[in-house]
Amino acid sequence: MIQRIQTVYLIVVALLSGVLPFFVNLWSDAKGQEIYASNEILVSILFYIIGALALWTIFLFKKRKNQFVLNRLNMILNLFLLGLFVYRSLNLSGETTVSEKGIGMLIPVFSIVFLTLANRAIKKDEDLVKSVDRLR
Template sequence: MIQRIQSIYLLVATAISGGLIFVFNLWENLKEEIFALDLFSRDSVFLKVIPLLYLLSAVVSFLDIFLFKNRKLQFVVGRLVILINLFLLGLLIYVSLTLPGEILISKKGIGMFLPILVILLIVLANKAIKKDEDLVKSVDRLR
């Protein structure tokens, strides 16, 4: 059933990870704002991985919505999305601390905190999936 609360959490996580990277910048130089998709044109491999991880997180969390028939697999895929976002968050922190010319980078954008929101939503979705699984197990015991 797609109309469950965890599907809404997963859909919002997909929208944040796949849609808001076009709206919010990652950081701002004196000259320009750097968005996630602007990093594809950079030379560093670390910088090219960041938008890929954002998009991978969006795709996997969207596909996780349709695994409602297999709740255990849906739970595991949710944990995979959490790991992807934790890796993405660590990579963003590493890049923000090692960027050359830190004096020129005056502001960090809200796009760097999007993985935290996605992790929170996936944790809530996994909690709801676990609650559904426990409900099904309790009904099976009565039979």
């Protein structure tokens, strides 16, 4: 059933992680040059993996338990990416000239929120199926 609410949440995560970081700056360096995800290879690969995993999870609608586990894995990847951003921002703040953190550094936070909402909806569907099986 692709027309479920968790599909919408997972599509939002795929768009947030697969498209948005390449158009929104992550941070600006000391020279004022904006850094995007395409400038950093590790960040770019992590964003692509997160987006692809979210898309792959959509098509596992018959295996709700696997969907739940893959969403948890996706949350862990987002936390790793967020930790990488925090590490990078702490290094940026120690410069002699002022550098700016971009709005793109919040993308993993929004992705985690939408993945949590998707997991709630998956759990709700799983509970519904279990309750119907008990009636048989």
